[in-house]
Amino acid sequence: MTEQKIPRATAKRLPIYYRYLNILLDADKTRVSSTELSEAVKVDSATIRRDFSYFGALGKRGYGYDVESLIKFFRKILNQDRLTNVALIGVGNMGHALLNFNFHQDSNVRISAAFDINEDIANTIQSGVPIYPMTDLRTQLEEQQIQVAILTVPSDVAQEVTNEAVAGGIKGILNFTPLRITVPKGVRVQNVDLTNELQTLIYFLEHYNHKD
Ligand code: ATP
DSSP states (O other): OGGGGSOHHHHHHHHHHHHHHHHHHHTTOOEEOHHHHHHHHTOOHHHHHHHHHHTTOOOBTTTBEEHHHHHHHHHHHTTTTSOEEEEEEOOSHHHHHHHHSOHHHHSSEEEEEEEESOTTTTTOEETTEEEEEGGGHHHHHHHTTOOEEEEOSOHHHHHHHHHHHHHTTOOEEEEOSSSOOOOOTTOEEEEOOHHHHHHHHHHHHHHHOOOO
């Protein structure tokens, strides 16, 4: 598939483009130039042109890109035309927040199953999402054909839970724990370390943001 040939950096920008193109569509705009797009999404226009060329979307000189056909194309690449079920493992504070967060509003991703070792919350429904005991992990992942998991368990169990998830067929993990988990080849991990992000931001404010 074309997706595999797209560089990682380009792939990361896809949702940004996609979101903005939908805003244009809502505003009844039929076409957009790379310069216009560049200002809106804060990516330089040469990069946008190069990114788009990977998808074979070549803007016409003096016309720009056709918004609707770009959206159709991106939707396919991003799998926006089908709902992707995602699992959440560990329904503590962070897990709860993510269950409440409406991913589905901006994307076709939704958390369809959550898992927790705590028997008090297993077999309940929280924010409209069923919570299953960890013993149901494999069967649910299989039944719902879930390949992506959000990991919000304590870090001391993050690796063992990762192993269980991978054994259950998970191919992508959004890791909210500070632990750098180890996964076999073919499984992708995205780390989201909010503490680290905040500390980096504060560091930059303190060191690089001197006003004249
Ligand atoms: P809380 O205030 O609920 O403790 P928290 O996010 O700080 O919030 P953590 O101790 O980080 O809580 O645990 C997050 C969740 O992960 C909890 O609901 C806990 O029951 C669950 N959990 C702990 N160990 C496992 C495990 N091995 N498998 C699945 N879930 C687990």
